[in-house]
Amino acid sequence: xxxxxxxxxxxxxxxxxxxxxxxxxxxxxxxxxxxxxxxxxxxxxxxxxxxxxxxxxxxxxxxxxxxxxxxxxxxxxxxxxxxxxxxxxxxxxxxxxxxxxxxxxxxxxxxxxxxxxxxxxxxxxxxxxxxxxxxxxxxxxxxxxxxxxxxxxxxxxxxxxxxxxxxxxxxxxxxxxxxxxxxxxxxxxxxxxxxxxxxxxxxxxxxxxxxxxxxxxxxxxxxxxxxxxxxxxxxxxxxxxxxxxxxxxxxxxxxxxxxxxxxxxxxxxxxxxxxxxxxxxxxxxxxxxxxxxxxxxxxxxxxxxxxxxxxxxxxxxxxxxxxxxxxxxxxxxxxxxxxxxxxxxxxxxxxxxxxxxxxxxxxxxxxxxxxxxxxxxxxxxxxxxxxxxxxxxxxxxxxxxxxxxxxxxxxxxxxxxxxxxxxxxxxxxxxxxxxxxxxxxxxxxxxxxxxxxxxxxxxxxxxxxxxxxxxxxxxxxxxxxxxxxxxxxxxxxxxxxxxxxxxxxxxxxxxxxxxxxxxxxxxxxxxxxxxxxxxxxxxxxxxxxxxxxxxxxxxxxxxxxxxxxxxxxxxxxxxxxxxxxxxxxxxxxxxxxxxxxxx
Amino acid sequence: xxxxxxxxxxxxxxxxxxxxxxxxxxxxxxxxxxxxxxxxxxxxxxxxxxxxxxxxxxxxxxxxxxxxxxxxxxxxxxxxxxxxxxxxxxxxxxxxxxxxxxxxxxxxxxxxxxxxxxxxxxxxxxxxxxxxxxxxxxxxxxxxxxxxxxxxxxxxxxxxxxxxxxxxxxxxxx
Ligand SMILES: Cc1ncc(C[n+]2csc(CCOP(=O)(O)OP(=O)(O)O)c2C)c(N)n1
Ligand SMILES: [Mg+2]
Numbered sequence: 091x092x093x094x095x096x097x098x099x100x101x102x103x104x105x106x107x108x109x110x111x112x113x114x115x116x117x118x119x120x121x122x123x124x125x126x127x128x129x130x131x132x133x134x135x136x137x138x139x140x141x142x143x144x145x146x147x148x149x150x151x152x153x154x155x156x157x158x159x160x161x162x163x164x165x166x167x168x169x170x171x172x173x174x175x176x177x178x179x180x181x182x183x184x185x186x187x188x189x190x191x192x193x194x195x196x197x198x199x200x201x202x203x204x205x206x207x208x209x210x211x212x213x214x215x216x217x218x219x220x221x222x223x224x225x226x227x228x229x230x231x232x233x234x235x236x237x238x239x240x241x242x243x244x245x246x247x248x249x250x251x252x253x254x255x256x257x258x259x260x261x262x263x264x265x266x267x268x269x270x271x272x273x274x275x276x277x278x279x280x281x282x283x284x285x286x287x288x289x290x291x292x293x294x295x296x297x298x299x300x301x302x303x304x305x306x307x308x309x310x311x312x313x314x315x316x317x318x319x320x321x322x323x324x325x326x327x328x329x330x331x332x333x334x335x336x337x338x339x340x341x342x343x344x345x346x347x348x349x350x351x352x353x354x355x356x357x358x359x360x361x362x363x364x365x366x367x368x369x370x371x372x373x374x375x376x377x378x379x380x381x382x383x384x385x386x387x388x389x390x391x392x393x394x395x396x397x398x399x400x401x402x403x404x405x406x407x408x409x410x411x412x413x414x415x416x417x418x419x420x421x422x423x424x425x426x427x428x429x430x431x432x433x434x435x436x437x438x439x440x441x442x443x444x445x446x447x448x449x450x451x452x453x454x455x456x457x458x459x460x461x462x463x464x465x466x467x468x469x470x471x472x473x474x475x476x477x478x479x480x481x482x483x484x485x486x487x488x489x490x491x492x493x494x495x496x497x498x499x500x501x502x503x504x505x506x507x508x509x510x511x512x513x514x515x516x517x518x519x520x521x522x523x524x525x526x527x528x529x530x531x532x533x534x535x536x537x538x539x540x541x542x543x544x545x546x547x548x549x550x551x552x553x554x555x556x557x558x559x560x561x562x563x564x565x566x567x568x569x570x571x572x573x574x575x576x577x578x579x580x581x582x583x584x585x586x587x588x589x590x591x592x593x594x595x596x597x598x599x600x601x602x603x604x605x606x607x608x609x610x611x612x613x614x615x616x617x618x619x620x621x622x623x624x625x626x627x628x629x630x631x632x633x634x635x636x637x638x639x640x641x642x643x644x645x646x647x648x649x650x651x652x653x654x655x656x657x658x659x660x661x662x663x664x665x666x667x668x669x670x671x672x673x674x675x676x677x678x679x680x681x682x683x684x685x686x687x688x689x
Numbered sequence: 690x691x692x693x694x695x696x697x698x699x700x701x702x703x704x705x706x707x708x709x710x711x712x713x714x715x716x717x718x719x720x721x722x723x724x725x726x727x728x729x730x731x732x733x734x735x736x737x738x739x740x741x742x743x744x745x746x747x748x749x750x751x752x753x754x755x756x757x758x759x760x761x762x763x764x765x766x767x768x769x770x771x772x773x774x775x776x777x778x779x780x781x782x783x784x785x786x787x788x789x790x791x792x793x794x795x796x797x798x799x800x801x802x803x804x805x806x807x808x809x810x811x812x813x814x815x816x817x818x819x820x821x822x823x824x825x826x827x828x829x830x831x832x833x834x835x836x837x838x839x840x841x842x843x844x845x846x847x848x849x850x851x852x853x854x855x856x857x858x859x860x861x862x863x
Contacts (some may be wrong), residue, residue: 229718230725234769237713254769288710289769414763438827 097515105276105473112241112267113138115278116205119248121148122280125176127167127542128152129160133180135207135220138272146289151646152542152571155563157184159535161191162561165200166539170497171323174201174255175539181207181219185266186227190529192262193231197526198348199323201260203251204232210270212237224266233261241271245280258291259412260323291411295428300436301444303383303407303424307437308446310381312456313341316364317523319348320386320410324430329353329518331434332385340453342460344372346387347510355514361460362469365393366661367507370468371460373659373667378400378459384408386430389419390526399666409433468659468672469511471591478628480505480580480651484512484552487578490635492600496548497540499523499533501557504586504657511553531560534577538564548576548639554649555581556605565618568644576638577646579611582653590656595663595686615646626650698754702731703778704785704855705762706863707747710770711737714796716767719747728761729753732787732830744772748785748854775863777855778839785855794821795844803843810836821846 110118115188120128129152131139143151146489154160157179164175179188185206195202209218224239236247247265255263274434307313314335321328329352336343336359343353344364353360362369364376373395376382382404387393389408394400400420407424408416416425424431441447471481498513499522500506506523515521522540524532537551558579568575588603615622621641625634625648638645659670663686709715716735723730729832731750751761758776758805765774777783791812793803800820807814807824810832816823830853837848858861 225714229714229721235714259767286769287770288772291767412763412767414760414767416763417759514842 104277104279107279109275110278111138111142111275112244112272113142115241115244115276116267116272117142117149118278119147119245119280123249124173124254125149128176128178129154129163129167129539130178130291131155131157131160131180131184133184133220134265135181135184135205135209135269136205136272139178139205139207139267151178152538153567154535154538155566156561157187158190158531159538159561159564159567161188161195161202161204162529162532162535163539163542163564163567164202164204165195165198165520165532166192166536167497167543168200168202168539169322169536170519170540171543172519174203174252174260177202179204179222180268181209181224181588182222184220185222185224189227189231190527192228192264194524194529194532194677195262196231196233198587199260199319200262201255202262203248204262204264206264206266207272208237208266208268211268213271214268224264229265231262232264234518235264235266237266238268238271240276240680241274242276242279244271244276245278250286253286254289258289258293258322259415266671271460292427293411293429293432295409295426297436298668299424300433300440301428303409303426304437304440304444304446306340306381306405306407306424307339307383308441308444308450310379311453312375312378312380312459313339313447313452313453314375314379314382315341315343315353316346316376316382316384316387317343317352318346318385318387321349321352321409322386324386326518328429328431328434331431331438335356335434335438335441338438338447339450339565341383342375342457344368344376344389346393346525347523349387350510350521351515351518354516356516363510364652364667366395367511367657367659368661369511370466370659370670370672371463373661373670374463375460377667379404382406384410384422384566385433386410388415391419395661396420396664396666397436401667450529465626465673468670471655471673474652476630477652478626478631478650480508480582480622480655482582482628483578483631483649483651484508486631486635487550487552488513490632491548491550491639494548494639496520496550497522497537497544498550498552499536499540500552501529501533501554501560502528503554503557504582504590504655505552505554505580507587507657508580511532513552530554531555534561534575535565535567536560537575537577538567538573539574542571545573549574550576550578552584553577555579555583555608556585559632562614565620565646567613567689569620573644574642575644577644578638579646579648580651581608581611582651582655583593583608584653586655587657589654593656611646611648621645622648624648624650696705698756700752700754700780701758702750702752703758703776704783704853705749705751705765706773706775706777706855707749707765708738708772708863709745709747709768710772710796711743711745712770715745715770716747717795718770719749719765722764722768723749723751723761726764728757734852734854748852750853773863775857777857778855782858783855784858785829785853786789786827787830787833787851787853788825788827789814789837789848789850791824791826791837791840791848792821792846793840794846797819799843803840806836806839806843812836
């Protein structure tokens with residue numbers, strides 16, 4: 091088609107197009123793009139959009155109680171469905187409240203489209219009421235953002251925003267909408283494309299790079315697959331192919347925090363999570379391997395530990411959709427740019443085509459070594475009949491819920507790491523956690539988002555008493571929509587993770603890490619009309635958990651756990667993977683100031 | 690940190706060309722990327738470079754280790770309005786020019802000497818009054834430095850300078 095053809099077509103389309111207000115356009119474009127749910131909070135600068143929401147039934151609006159929670163709920167929705175999450179907030183404080191959520195989505199590569207109200211165009215720059223420079227503030231914490239200056243641009247900007255949020259490495263996109271742009275009328279023309287003029291991320295992998303990678307892997311004597319959140323983002327099929335690749339190669343698999351569930355935790359080739367609180371076997375295998383296949387994982391500092399001692403003897407293959415993730419922290423021998431699904435498809439094809447399986451050396455010795463590391467039983471802990479051990483509470487939660495294929499969200503702290511260690515996920519999209527930003531207060535709204543997406547599934551927020559208080563207002567949302575979310579607070583009366591670091595690195599000076607003046611959680615729940623429970627005696631634990639999951643509605647469980655338990659294994663400050671600590675190890679102080687600074 | 694891979698290897702200066710959509714905020718994105726991630730900017734120039742004004746070329750001179758330069762290019766490339774990123778320093782020979790306007794005021798001997806030196810540097814006088822000149826000079830940053838230094842003894846009033854603009858040599862383009 092020539093340029094004149096296109097122009098003529100557009101002109102014709104415009105003359106036939108319905109005349110709509112900006113707010114009507116927004117609703118229509120969202121509907122055409124398949125949006126079913128919007129998480130939001132109203133205000134002056136988005137009243138025209140809220141008025142259109144009132145007039146329709148296709149798109150469901152979920153009223154949260156704080157804009158940060160709107161974004162986390164959208165993240166939970168996105169993570170549990172694979173679809174982009176959509177947020178609507180007002181200008182000024184609405185937009186600034188959303189910033190933590192946007193940054194969280196940015197670091198964990200979650201597709202979000204966030205609509206923010208803005209003051210009318212002629213007021214921009216005047217310090218008008220509830221004006222904030224939203225595109226300026228959100229520029230570093232979004233994948234891209236837009237300030238829409240013409241009503242007629244809305245349909246295509248919205249299409250493009252969904253394209254950018256969901257293609258390549260996913261991320262949050264903000265569309266800032268001046269109030270008068272929402273009111274003004276213009277012809278509704280959505281050119282139909284869901285793309286961007288120039289942003290075309292590479293998803294197909296280079297054939298030669300795949301062959302090089304496959305041959306290197308086939309020659310490995312001590313191989314390992316290090317898989318991350320990118321495999322989850324590539325869709326459930328990528329997870330299936332990861333399992334298939336592991337099966338045909340016989341390789342051990344470890345996963346990052348964000349990647350849990352991509353590979354079945356119950357499989358014998360799974361070594362558990364790696365990194366700072368990873369398993370003994372995963373970290374040792376990473377350290378000693380000769381060929382590493384990193385797929386959708388970005389070698390972040392919680393994973394690598396001391397970087398100059400990270401897997402020193404291995405050849406590293408890294409598959410990532412984002413070129414900037416390659417060679418960022420760790421030099422890589424074979425970079426492969428592309429989507430994890432394509433990479434695995436191509437790797438498996440080459441493996442069969444070149445009959446590489448037949449040339450593989452025996453991995454018997456390697457597996458023997460791995461079994462030896464497994465014998466350490468690094469997650470074992472000393473149980474008690476006096477007090478509920480935090481690990482025990484999760485072991486029991488897992489045992490009593492696993493048949494129901496639950497979706498689990500977490501907050502941030504010790505409970506999060508224990509959840510990663512003790513709850514096994516056999517499938518993707520069931521584990522919602524804030525990995526990159528480590529945002530306390532993420533889990534409750536994320537559980538709301540997941541439960542909205544899957545009303546009949548069991549959704550549990552594994553929480554800490556401190557984190558819970560960061561977004562506890564969302565109990566109101568849970569009550570309003572009758573969401574049967576189960577909130578499992580592992581109440582140790584401490585900001586446990588902070589207390590652990592203070593005990594290990596600051597001679598036990600527990601500065602401001604005690605959770606003073608806690609509310610009566612049972613009464614708090616009841617104040618919202620939610621069932622509140624408390625359990626303290628280990629003998630009552632199973633019955634309490636059972637009662638919680640059997641209850642047809644939301645439950646807040648105050649599970650009193652041992653106050654001073656530390657989370658192990660642990661790669662301490664400034665240490666290498668093979669210098670992990672286990673329970674009972676005498677903990678030395680960090681080696682030097684530098685080590686203190688890197689954690 | 691001591692063991693950081695980032696600090697391994699020599700630090701080199703690179704001249705990077707970036708073709709971008711000429712849309713609101715694109716310069717802020719590029720500059721924010723450099724400041725947010727702690728990269729150097731030695732100089733940066735930007736202007737629309739096509740007749741329709743849809744595309745701009747940003748020329749940025751930066752320095753870093755090999756790994757940091759690779760990161761800078763990859764990070765630039767993933768900005769949505771960025772079309773192309775070229776590393777002129779890596780891709781063979783290129784020409785780079787800065788421009789400066791240099792105002793000098795004086796009379797008598799000094800005025801004559803300023804004019805004579807300007808001629809040697811092939812600077813043009815683009816404004817003149819009985820006791821001042823504004824010289825326009827293009828060339829490498831070093832050449833401009835040298836000229837400004839000389840003028841400082843001959844009544845230098847003020848200087849306005851651009852950063853480098855640069856293109857690869859030969860027929861190819863970005
Ligand atoms: C918003 C935010 N503020 C501060 C921190 C630092 N931080 C990390 S873990 C933690 C303590 C969390 O306590 P709790 O929720 O009780 O979990 P526990 O570690 O006791 O299981 C804190 C304060 C954070 N991650 N996020
Ligand atoms: Mg706690």
